[in-house]
Amino acid sequence: MNNFWMILSQSYINKFKTKAFIVTTLLVAVVIIAAANMEQIFSYFDDDNKETKIAVIDKTGTMYEPFKEQLAAVADHLTVIQTDQTENQLKKEVGEGTYKGYLLLERTGDGLPTATYKAENIANSQITSGIRQALQSLKTMEVAGRLQLTSEQIQLWNAPASFDTIALAKGAKSEEELIQAQILVYALLFFIYFSVIMYANMIASEVAIEKSSRVMEILISSVSPVKQMFAKILGIGLLGLTQLVIWFAVAYITISNQPEGSLIGSLGLKSISVSMIMYAVLLFILGYFLYATIAALLGSLVSRLEDVQQMMTPLTLLIMVGFFISMYGLSNPESPLITVTSYVPFFTPMILFVRISLLSIPVWEVALGFGILIAAILVFGVIGARIYKGGVLMYGKSNSLKDMKKAIELSRDN
Template sequence: MNNFWMILSQSYINKLKTKPFIITTLLVAAVIIAAANFEQIFSNFGDDNEQAKVAVVDQTGALYEPLKEQLAAAGANVKVVKSDQTEAQLKKDVEKEAYKGYLLLERNSEGMPSATYKAENIANSSLSSEIRQALQALKTREVAGKLQLTDEQIQLWNAPVSFDTIALAKGAKSEEELIQAQALVYVLLFLIYLSVIMYANMIASEVAIEKSSRVMEILISSVSPIKQMFAKILGIGLLGLTQLVIWFAAAYIAMVNQPDGSLVQSIGLQSASGSMIIYAILLFILGYFLYATIAALLGSLVSRLEDVQQMMTPLTLLVMAGFFISMYGLGNPESPFITVTSYVPFFTPMILFVRISLLSIPPWEIALGFGVLIAAIIVFGIIGARIYKGGVLMYGKSNSLKDMKKAFELSKDN
């Protein structure tokens, strides 16, 4: 066992000290902090605090002042300026950046307010949206005036409809709980995808590098290939856990210090139930072990680092398929397709959590899903150990999944 812990610690410590790992960890942590504070950061650049200046040509002679008042009342980031210039002159002013754009006010065939906004480009949709909302309010006011509605009647007219959703099933989640669950699902899906892309590839690359440098021949003489495989899986797993803890700490610190309230509270993560968090952690760990075991055996089949990506492609495609099925499941968690795929081991870590989060499913279905996943890990662990044992002895061009049979036969002879 001493050799096992030696390889485990070597896989962990050596990678922990590398510059790419340190730079990636710090860079992602910085991006997380910046993303949580992007509004404050971007507010310090450009002219976001300055009102956009828009020229208005009021062809009706009666809409400019009401529009100006409506924009001011709504707190719009738009400053309108009445103009009697021609469109040709206004176009030149827009090109010289004297105005962001110009607005042509008129009335349609029904006598209702209508407008045309022209600018160099219309990428700033928030600007045109604020003007559109102000005009919509003017139209509503005019229609209400023609119908001789009182202020109370106008408020009643604009009041949103009262609409509540209530689940009848026992133990079914409320709408607020569903929002919280969806937030956790997104986090878990991202982590599983990230772990496969980064850590599973890291395991496969580690094995390929040792084979290409012939270090594997020395290791085999002192440590069994099976111990090597699981030591690397656990070592890289601890490395990933270290990285994730740092990123979560950075995210938590950035979110809870928001000036306008915690982002954690706004998406409901703070009030997420303990059972949901436990399910998320367990499924993430089991998912990692499943994919890491497969990655280790795939890495043992190649002798060059350049071939790792090609060998890992099927595994990456499986994770992508699980991710997209899970996205579909967020909107249709009761679909028979989602139910069936939640028991396919490659997809279970993601899709089972979607069902647990959004539905009230019987405990036996949860137990069955976990049982299928654990059984798959054991089966792939046994098969993977045999293939790994033979694969590390294979050199030359071995970058095809057909080489699994050859590796399996070699493991019987050693």
């Protein structure tokens, strides 16, 4: 048993000390901090706080002042300046940077406001959107005047329709809770997807490296292949949990320090339930063990590191399919496809999490999903141990799934 813990600790410590682990952990932590403070970061580079000058040629002689008033209400970062200059003169000043662009105010044949904005480029949608809103408001005011509507009637006209949503099911989530859940699920799905792929490949690569360097021949003489497999799985699993704890701690501290008026504060991410975090952690652990067991047996079938990716392709495709189904489930969690695939063990870690987070499903369905996933881990653990035991003894070109049969036969002979 001492050898088991020695291999486990070595798998953990050796990977923990690598530059790749340290850089990845720090990089993701920085990304989490940056994402939580994105609003403040954008504010440093946002041109909305800077004055943008736009020249205006009012061909009607009456539209400039009311248009300016409406523009100030919807886009206060835009400054319009009326001018009598010709278009050729304005083109020159736009090129020199005096103005961002110039606007032609006119009227249609029906006497309604219309405008044309000209600039070096029109890629800044915030400028054109502000002008369009101001022009629309001006048109609404003029049409209301023609219809002799009072200010109260205009307010009623422009007021949005009242619309509420109420969930009838007992324990169903509110709209605010659903928004919080979708954001968390979206982030955690990406984490589960990339981390499972990364750690599964790490296990398969480590086994292949040991075989190619003939270290495996020394190891199996002192420690059984089955103990080796589970020691590596647990060691790298602890490595993944270490990263998970670090990233969750960084996310918690960063989100907790966000002001109430910030985007994070307005979304209510500070009040995410502990149960959701626990479900995410549990499903990550179980998903890791399922895919890590399969990755270890696949890695034992190859003798060269170059063959690992080819052998891991089917497993990677399974994870990708589960991820894309989960993305679909974010917008339609009640779909029969989501319900059925949440009980397929390869997809359960991601898709069951979508259903738990967005729906109020019975406890027995959650228990069934976890039960199927745990049963699959045990089944693949037994099968994987047998294949791993024979696979580590196989050398030469061995990068086909057909070699599993040969590995099982070898495990029986030893």
